[in-house]
Amino acid sequence: MFDKLFAAQQKAEEIKKRLDTISVFGEVENGAIKITATANKAITGVSIDEEFYKNADKEELEELLQTAINKALANAEEVSSTEMQASAKDMLGGLGGMFGQ
Numbered sequence: 001m002f003d004k005l006f007a008a009q010q011k012a013e014e015i016k017k018r019l020d021t022i023s024v025f026g027e028v029e030n031g032a033i034k035i036t037a038t039a040n041k042a043i044t045g046v047s048i049d050e051e052f053y054k055n056a057d058k059e060e061l062e063e064l065l066q067t068a069i070n071k072a073l074a075n076a077e078e079v080s081s082t083e084m085q086a087s088a089k090d091m092l093g094g095l096g097g098m099f100g101q
Helices: 002-020 050-055 058-099
Strands: 023-028 033-038 043-048
Touching (some): 002 058, 033 058, 043 058
């Protein structure tokens, strides 16, 4: 029983490491602002088109940055959820006998 729990814990750590290697993106204004993040929801890059930056006011820029970040994080959540669901199916298949079933 403990072997199976330990294996499940190791699998979760493997997924977390894999999610660190998956990049997701959020962008607004046809790519004028681009946010890059990992599937573990860590922001790894911010890109703002120089011409857009010159012509945008502070409030507009802040609002669009927030929108792009939220898009990137939503994409990260979707990838993370998909990975976790796939892993849970695998783990539950291996844990089936653990509870006397």
